[in-house]
Amino acid sequence: MNKSVSLAALALAAGMLISASAAQAAPVSAPQSGIVAGKSLLEPARYGNRCRAWRRTCAYRWGWGSWRFRRCMRNHGCW
Numbered sequence: 843m844n845k846s847v848s849l850a851a852l853a854l855a856a857g858m859l860i861s862a863s864a865a866q867a868a869p870v871s872a873p874q875s876g877i878v879a880g881k882s883l884l885e886p887a888r889y890g891n892r893c894r895a896w897r898r899t900c901a902y903r904w905g906w907g908s909w910r911f912r913r914c915m916r917n918h919g920c921w
Contacts, residue, residue, distance in 0.1 A: 892920070893915075893918075893919075893920035896914070896915060896918045896920050897915065897920065899914075900914035900915050900918070
């Protein structure tokens with residue numbers, strides 16, 4: 843058992859060393875079309891009425907601002 847574990851660890855280490863020297867990252871370049879100066883590539887998430895409805899529901903169940911209200915909102919992905 844001890845021999846097989848050490849042999850497996852040696853094979854894993856050798857594989858990592860071989861693959862680390864062969865892999866190289868590609869240069870990072872921005873896409874050329876569609877980028878306007880001053881605009882971000884990220885857009886804010888819009889949850890619509892879903893979080894508004896959960897806010898009312900959690901507030902009705904647990905009261906505004908309590909720790910249970912915050913937990914309810916977090917559990918529904920709105921916090």
